Amino acid sequence: MREVLKIFKIGGGILDDPDQLGRFLSELARVPGRTLLVHGGGKGASQMLQRLGLEPQLVQGRRITDAATLDIVTMFYAGKTNKQIVALLQQRGINALGLSGADGNSIRATKRPVQAIDYGFVGDLSEQSVNTALLHQLLQAGIMPVFCAITHDGQGQLLNTNADTIASALARALAGAYAVELHFCFEKDGVLADVHDEQSVLAQITPEVYHTLKASGAIAAGMVPKLDNAFAALAAGVEKVVIESALRINEPVKTVLCRS
Template identity: 50%
Template sequence: MTGTKKQSLYVIKVGGNVIDNEALLPAFLKDLSNIQGNFILIHGGGKIATRIGEKLGIEAKMVDGRRITDAQTIDLVTMVYAGLVNKQIVAKLQAIGCNAIGLSGADGNIIPATKRPVKTVDYGFVGDVKPEDINAHAVKALLDAGMNPVFSPLTHDGHGQMLNTNADTIASSLAIALGELYHVRLIYCFEKKGVLRDANDDNTVINLIDRPIYNQLLADNILFDGILPKLENAFAAIESGVGEVLIGHADDVLQNTTDAVAGTLIR
């Protein structure tokens, strides 16, 4: 196999603000269907879960912007993420000729996880993932069969318990695991044009971030909270051999599968 060029694979994560936006989502999914080559999609859906939870009398409990997943909440997010959101995305992709298959981490034992240990905060039924535990060959089998996996942000502990897991982390972990089999480009898609110097100004995109630049941005207190997990996961991917990582607007997803990239390149 030495010298054999790996196939390209795009690991694409889309945020809940895009999924929940009737103006952004159809164009985003249409762009996915036009990608030349293999891709997998990982989606969020926290706002939708919160909204449906309110209707069911299940209050969203948050600590530092992170959801506490108690027994009621894990049932809620399993229904919303793996059910409603995942299957709606799959149905919409099928309608435009993209052979998507909807999955959670429990399906095919693709993403086993361990329940996060209690430290200062008990996050409840939250799973931590190690890339080396991911069943990359099961994902490859689906891709080889002409299907595009669409993952909800759920994993399992191997003992029958579903676990809520950060979608950015799942995307990064899948990218790392699949890097053994493919040349992977990890693309984070959300409602901003990239990593911004000013969170309120889309014209302040930082085109390139490496570790020294990142450390300086942190020291200067420039980065807004929501982008920090994406950047940490992006660097984890790069430092584990993933080819490229891009953070950009959902509208630019198709462009970001080419050489003429938009948004922020992580290196």
């Protein structure tokens, strides 16, 4: 029987609030078994760009990563945020080790081809992107890998990469060796049946139920690409996908996406 590996992904809000981040990391330290963390960036990188007079450029909600922006996001994600999280996990007795995709060639990406939009130094992942041997070795040594959302192309170029995409790619790649649970952590307790009712958390969503909910417009627009991504991960061999509050990962309230 494959060992369980729980991959947690945290993003925006919680990274901007040191108190909440500390509470999440304390909960994470209590999760039994093998775990892995992927973090996005908070508002810090955008604020730093503004302080330096470099306006963040967004097209369709995606950051355009020119060379100066890549420098700053690499500093922020791989430097400040990643190392702070690692140090706070060490404080909590967890042997965390921070990684960008360049480290140990753990995640190799391809610079996104220029089409209608030139996204700049943004990396896309493929089925072969993840160095599963290295991650397996770290996990078996009792280490918690902590990924920031920076990858590389193997040709010396760092690339900014979506953190949800990284979490899904890791989950899929490690699904061969582990029974992988992919946990997307948010402010809310899960997927809501009624966006105006915080208590309306759906305990479980099958592909059929998701199809119906999506068609009826009940799912918040921002959640649709995340859930599409999550069901694709399930179809690709990931055991379970969970949508939950970052502050309540050890409590039963959450939404579990399942294959059928």
